Amino acid sequence: MNEGLAGEPRADAMQVVMIGLGEEKFALDAGLVREIIDPVPVTRVAGARAFVPSVINVRGNVIPLADLRIRFGMPQLDNSADTRVVVIELNLDGEPVLVGVTADKVYEVTEISHTDVQQTPRVGMHWKPEFIRFIAKWREEFVIVPNMERILN
């Protein structure tokens, strides 16, 4: 996962996995990411909340598959050749929980500097502010670092 990284990470930098959801880019804290897999057949869970609509089998474990696009009110795209499932480990109520997150595209593992962090603007966003940890600048683009614990709780 850390391949392709040049040099040691800087102390004030954060390693992230850059993923694309619809038109937006999201940066997931690389420390949370366990693995990135190709899409697998999903099993729909009737009656589950809309953002965790199904479960998947990841190496013998049945884990929930979350759809961030629903949480961020984005249109759902059909799986393409670029679609991946990013398996992250979250701490929910003191217990580690593995969750799969569908990404329309996974770009790369990279670093974003804390100096690039921008204040989350109070206006001009249609997303709930509590879902967003902060917004950072990366290669002249704004990327969202989501607060996964909040999103999935």
Added chain:
Amino acid sequence: MNAMDPTEVFRQEASELFEVLEGALLDLGQRPDDRELVDSAFRALHTIKGSGAMFGFDKVASFTHEFETAFDRVRKGEIRPTQELISVALAAKDYIRALIEDPQSTDDIIGEAILDDLRRFVSADQPAAPVAAIAEAPPLAPVESKQAGWHLYLEFESHILRNGSNPLDLLEDLCKLGPCFVVPVTDGIPFLDEMEPEDCYLKWDVKLHAACDKDAIDDVFMFVQDEMKLTLSPLAQVEAPVPAPLFLLLDEEQAPVAEMAAPVVEVAAAQVTEQPAGKAEPKPEAKSETKTETKTEAKREERGIATVRVQAERLDELMDRVGELVIAQARLSQLAASGSDLSIKMIAEEIERLASSLRDTTMGARMVPIGSLFGRFRRLVHDLSRDLSKPVEFVTSGEDTELDKTMIECLADPLVHLIRNAIDHGIEDTATRAANGKTEQGRIELAAVHSGAQVLVTVKDNGGGLNTARIRAKAEEQGLIAAGAVLTDHEIHQFLFHPGFSTAQTISALSGRGVGMDVVKRTIENMRGSIDLSTRPGQGTTVTLRLPLTLAIIEGLLIRVGEGRYIIPLSAVEECVELTAEDERSRGRNFLNVRGNLVPFLRLRELLTASGSPDKHQKTIIISTGETRVGLVADQIIGNHQTVIKSLSKLHSDVTIFSGATILGDGTAALILDVAQLVTLAQSKVEKQHLSEAA
């Protein structure tokens, strides 16, 4: 990680010994004359003392020693074990336990106080008549200490040297007790070409001319007693002491002194008496003359049936691996079935058979008799009955019923709650019982029994029974039901499982706070079990816990609803019938006619919001929990499926109709339907229908 911490081993061993000790002490309260109990308590104490000293628990050793000394008079039959004495002994036991488990929290003063109590009981209580037990018992320590000495016959297992034990050191220790006359017995030595240099072939015949205690001798052999046979008999008074202490040190390989050995063996055989402590069996002489080969073979067999201590996590890991194997095997079977290669099909079948027997064996290894759990409650009942001054008889049955060990652990807390409730609320006080013409002593029965694929654990008291009117009043007061609502008694009793529900007018230290029953229910349901109450006013209450045999793998029925595949636990399935055209047409009523009985049914397609058009011939699976039967309508019944249960994550904890998930042969996940929830759902639907009809 492989080598266990020796202290940890000691702790584990000690905790088992404590259970033995506690059990023996409590039984002794009921049957004070039972010598077996005294002996088993004493043995447990003795082993705790010995291994405690060995592992450096010096405080444990010295305290236990004092305890043992005081208790020795009980063993000698000089004092009767009274209830008071047993209470003190139990306190002493708890103190030792604390010394081992949490030495920081203990205080020497407490220990001293307990010992003082013990000593006071054993010394103040000079018995007027030294009890019948002494007459019945075989001549024990008091007689022993007066005799001239002991005749010992020592036979070690051949591998003893490999464990680092040296019989010669033991003999030297024995010599410290008094003058010894040691004769090696060499008839077990094989010919040179058959000899294993690391085996011990010698046996010893020892005459110990010292008026020492039998315990002193046992102490010498304490750590090898499982690997040796020790036959012990008192030396006859008439036998003259040996002129001078003589100790023959013989090397293993040294030439046999056959002429000397022969007569002594005869003496040993003639004087063999059964050792009261029961550690060593008297060894018939004939056996000692059998060939070494056959003997070692027999020994090996003995060792084969011995138990092995395995860390619980390793068993869990093994179960996980077996689960994965079962899933992989399902994939292989599916692949083989779709192909046409006959040899692969054969291998797949073979692996299927192996996997299923491996699964059974693994599950068997995880099974623990529930008796280990029942034992713990005897102390609880004893203490509660004393604290509440309600004499209670505690009867258990079905201790050898086996359950998955994880479940046994999970069952402890719920059962504590139920037993507390039964004594505190169930059993009336002595006066009330007398007024109602009942025996003064209440009775709590704890039973476990197999029933199909389930285990039923019941807690039954013969107390006053549930006060249905009061529960109802309380439920109305708390706004759980409308005043005047029509409810069956059974429905009213369900409020007891409601969080925060308590009818006790006074809150005692034990129960009445209204926490408990809801926790009990939740714990049981988490194990995929159910809880049931039945009560008869004035005669008592029975709480029945229904538990599945195992938590890890079940037999399931694989069905298809729309595109999705689901598992129904096979233990809940009664039968499968086709939904007739007539049933299909009448959308208004959701009842099946099963041989004259009306069975409500649920359309899984609606419940699971299946897409696509339904199959032409819908199937109905009739499931049951308790007395309720419900039909589930599915598109297709695929067949049996070995279901490895995977729990659903927290993110899906709000979905109640599924109890878990499993992985199918093609690697996709399938959800397991929660039968109990579905039945509840069906019932509420039926009720709604009734309401709408009434409106």
